[in-house]
Amino acid sequence: MPKVVDRTQRRDALAAALWRLAYREGWNAVSLRRVAAEAGLSLGSLQHYFAGLDDLLDYSVSGVLDILDERLVDQLTTLAEPADAESTVREALQGMIPGAVVDPAAERPDDSWRIQVMAWLAVVNRAARNPEMSARLSAGSDRLAAAIAAALCTSAIGRSREEALREARGLLALVEGLLLQLARGSIEPGEASSVISGFVARVFG
Template sequence: MIPGAAAHSAPSATPTPDDAWRIQVMAWLAVVGRAARNPEMSARLSAGSTRLARALTAAIRLSTHHPLDQAQHDARALLALVEGLLLQLARHDITPDEASTVITRFVAATFTP
C-alpha cells in the first residue's frame, strides 16, 4: 500500500515514492481543495470516506469484538492516519518504511482484542 516500502524495493536502497505516485497524491489534494469549495463534490468525497470507514468498522468488530463506537473511532483514526502519512510521504517528511511501520503498529494495536 505504501509506494517504495521495503517489501517492494531493493534492501540497499533508501526507498522513496516515485514521481507518478506523488503526482497522484497531489491530484487528490487538488480534488480535496476544490471539494472544500463545492458542496456536491464534498458530499461525494465524504460518502466515499464513510463507506470505507464502515467497511473498516465491520472488519474491526469482526476481528476484535470491540463495541461499535470504539470500532467506528478506530476506523476513522486509521483513515486519518493513512491520509496524513500520504501527505508526509508526498513532502518527503518521512520514508515509506517509516510510514509502513506507523501503519503496522496502529493496525496491530487496533486489531488486538
C-alpha cells in the same frame, strides 16, 4: 481524410499533461499554453477540448475522484469477507498510500507516487470549494470506515460498533496525515506503510 480523434482520450491526455507539469514545475507554471505544449498540442487545439483552465482542472480532479471511487469499490469488496481481518485492514489502508506497494518487476524505482500524492491534495483542495466533490469524498470515507469497523468487530469480542467505528475513523485520519507528510517530503511510502502496520496491530491488539 481527416484523422478521427477520440475526444475522451485527448482530454485524458491533457489532464495527464497537467499533472506532469504541476509536479515538475509547480502550480504557478500551469497555464493552458504550457499544458498544451506538454501534451504536444497547440493552444488552439487544447481549446477545442476545454473552455479554460478551471474547466481543465475540474476534469483532471474528477478523473482522480473516479480512480479513488474504483479503489474504494475494491477495498470494500476485500473487506466484506476478510479471511484475516487484521491483515485485510492493514493491506487496504496501505493501498491508500501511493508507492507503498513496489512492483518487484520494475527495473528502477517508480516515483509516480509523488504525482499521485499531489493529485490527491489537489482533489482535497478543490473539494473544499465544490460541494459535490466534497460529498463524494465524505461518502467514500464513511463507507470505508464502516467496512473497517465491521472487520474490527469480527476480530474483537466485546468491542461495540461505536468503538469500532471510532477506531476505524482514527485509522483513516492517520492515513490522511501520512499523505500530507508524503506531500511535504517528511517521509517515504515505505515508512508510511510501516507506520500503518504498527497502528493497525495496536488497534487489533
